[in-house]
Amino acid sequence: MEYHPVDGSPKAVVWMGIYQNLLCFEGAYIVDHENEMDTPASGQVPPKDALDQAGGAQPPQLPPQGTQTVSGQREVMSRRQFLTYALGGTGALMATMVASPLVVSAFDPLHRASGGAFSKTNWKPSDFNEKLPTHVNYLQHIDDGWNSQDVSNDVYVIVYQKKLMIMSHVCTHLGCHVNGSTENGKSVAPEYGNGKEWFFCPCHGSQYNIYGVQTPASPAPRPLDLYYYHVNADGYVEVGNNFQRSDATWGNNPNPTLA
Ligand code: FES
Structure with a gap:
């Protein structure tokens, strides 16, 4: 070494x-x-x-x-x-x-889903008519982020141009629950606006006709919102999210036409 x-x-x-x-x-x-x-x-x-x-x-x-x-x-x-x-x-x-x-x-598929989830009901299209709205309840399925729950909701349904017009109960002024013209749970002829209007909001007096269109004197700025729907293979209505109408397009209902 x-x-x-x-x-x-x-x-x-x-x-x-x-x-x-x-x-x-x-x-x-x-x-x-x-x-x-x-x-x-x-x-x-x-x-x-x-x-x-x-x-x-x-x-x-x-x-x-x-x-x-x-x-x-x-x-x-x-x-x-x-x-x-x-x-x-x-x-x-x-x-x-x-x-x-x-x-x-x-x-996350919850965030990628378009149109939202549809909630099952026990209604069939034949349960509704063209003359007066019908007040009905169902459990609305809500996916909000990581939360998923069923919440009780009530809507008014009338048949218009062979489609279901499923109307929200929320006044478009400040969000109060509107009342329909009913007696003992049954729909009756319009009771407001000298027999012309079917809905009335107790908060500030907005009035709407049987299709949820507000009167010119009402503080409500637009018609009642509508809900998407479809009819499943068993013939029952399933309700989706709601969407807005405007005065100019209140009749534009993108929902499917009933057979
Ligand atoms: S909240 Fe309905 S009229 Fe104001």
Whole structure:
């Protein structure tokens, strides 16, 4: 084995020290390491003269401080690697926590569904007529984000141009529940506006005809909203979301025509 010409340490140890310095990221540590290699502790490394006197026959012992330096460097590198892995893992975990809801939301069928869910009823189209609205109730299925529930709802239904006109009970002025012309739960002839209007809002007096169109004197700005519907294979009506009409297009009902 070859030895260092100055401090007499084995050259293999010197090369190991250089290699460790190249791996070290902190300049201060490199300086300290070089100082240690340049100034070995006296009394622990045989001087060059002593080696000459011994004829090079006695290989010097590995300096204890050099061993401690190499060992200490390994400990620092291991700690740094641990911190690197810990910080990297924490960052990846936080990124996953932030990104997961966005990914789920983007592919959630609840958000991609168009037209909303349709709620089953026990009505058939033949339960309604063209003369007067009929007041009926059903359980409205609502998907709101992650919440899914059935809520009781009531609507007024009349047949208009061979379609069901399913009207909301919500006044378009400020949202009060309108009253229909009924007696003992049965629809009767219009009772408001001198026998011309069928709906009346008790909050501010808006009046609507049998098709939910407001009178010019009413504070309500537009007709009652309508609901989408379809008739399922068993012949029962299923009710979807509601939509607005305007004064100019109140008769435009995109719902399917009844057979
Ligand atoms: S809320 Fe119906 S008239 Fe005002």
